[in-house]
Amino acid sequence: MAADMSDSSAISIRDLSFSYDAQVVLEDVNLEVLSLDSICVVGPNGGGKSTLIKLIVGLLNPDSGEVRVFGEKPESARLRIGYVPQYARYDPQFPISVFEVVCMGRLSDSWIGRYTRDDREKVMEALSIIGLADIADRPFSSISGGQRQRVLIARALASEGDILILDEPTANIDHESEVQFFDLLTELNKRMTILMVTHEVGFASTFFKRIACVNKQVVIHPTSALTGDLIRDMYGGDLQIIRHDHFCGVEGHQHD
Numbered sequence: 235m236a237a238d239m240s241d242s243s244a245i246s247i248r249d250l251s252f253s254y255d256a257q258v259v260l261e262d263v264n265l266e267v268l269s270l271d272s273i274c275v276v277g278p279n280g281g282g283k284s285t286l287i288k289l290i291v292g293l294l295n296p297d298s299g300e301v302r303v304f305g306e307k308p309e310s311a312r313l314r315i316g317y318v319p320q321y322a323r324y325d326p327q328f329p330i331s332v333f334e335v336v337c338m339g340r341l342s343d344s345w346i347g348r349y350t351r352d353d354r355e356k357v358m359e360a361l362s363i364i365g366l367a368d369i370a371d372r373p374f375s376s377i378s379g380g381q382r383q384r385v386l387i388a389r390a391l392a393s394e395g396d397i398l399i400l401d402e403p404t405a406n407i408d409h410e411s412e413v414q415f416f417d418l419l420t421e422l423n424k425r426m427t428i429l430m431v432t433h434e435v436g437f438a439s440t441f442f443k444r445i446a447c448v449n450k451q452v453v454i455h456p457t458s459a460l461t462g463d464l465i466r467d468m469y470g471g472d473l474q475i476i477r478h479d480h481f482c483g484v485e486g487h488q489h490d
């Protein structure tokens with residue numbers, strides 16, 4: 235489905251709260267993400283970033299409040315979201331090729347057990363975009379950590395979603411691969427809304443328009459509006475410094 239390129243809402247979260255058993259992880263969360271926005275999601279360990287992402291993709295349900303993705307419940311909008319989880323659950327010994335991993339992005343509710351020619355074309359297209367078409371037949375277990383990460387992004391691309399959500403995708407890749415990775419994200423952001431969890435705000439903020447700070451609550455800022463000191467004060471010392479050398483949107487930050 236093609237993305238609506240106007241200022242339409244891609245993700246809308248209203249008065250959301252979520253607990254694991256008795257532990258309140260997110261409370262009174264409100265978040266509005268517009269189509270073609272790019273947001274980095276930061277915050278201390280255990281602050282609720284991955285939980286927030288799982289609520290957006292419909293893997294968890296809120297205790298109260300609501301999540302809407304293009305105006306629909308997350309489970310109805312699942313095919314519009316490409317999701318790269320924090321840990322890819324692949325047994326390294328499992329004999330699966332790069333091509334087959336990306337094919338999983340074509341699974342849908344109507345999948346009947348084999349891939350169509352269209353599926354295969356979309357898979358090769360996604361692998362070409364991330365520059366790994368030439369290793370399509372290699373076993374997934376035999377490629378590097380950075381290549382695996384890109385293959386998982388190709389899987390998300392093959393699903394042809396309008397939103398790309400990545401949970402700490404650069405944790406295992408070197409700086410050079412990270413530069414290439416952000417070039418790729420810049421290209422994808424022309425047609426996809428991007429949300430990415432990261433602990434490396436310094437370099438990342440050159441790409442993202444806005445930053446969402448998650449620590450039980452969610453506060454959103456233009457990336458240019460924060461200083462490293464402020465981040466450290468609010469969220470502890472586990473974040474790197476944000477750069478201030480590019481223009482961001484008009485939404486100001488909303489702390490007391």
Ligand SMILES: Nc1ncnc2c1ncn2[C@@H]1O[C@H](COP(=O)(O)OP(=O)(O)OP(=O)(O)O)[C@@H](O)[C@H]1O
Nearest residue numbers: 254255257259277278279280281282283284285286
């Ligand atoms: N399945 C679960 N059952 C119970 N508690 C959980 C579960 N998953 C996460 N938690 C707890 O919820 C809190 C938020 O976890 P979450 O993974 O969302 O944080 P995070 O901000 O992504 O952390 P990190 O930066 O360490 O990845 C933590 O205290 C965590 O221990």
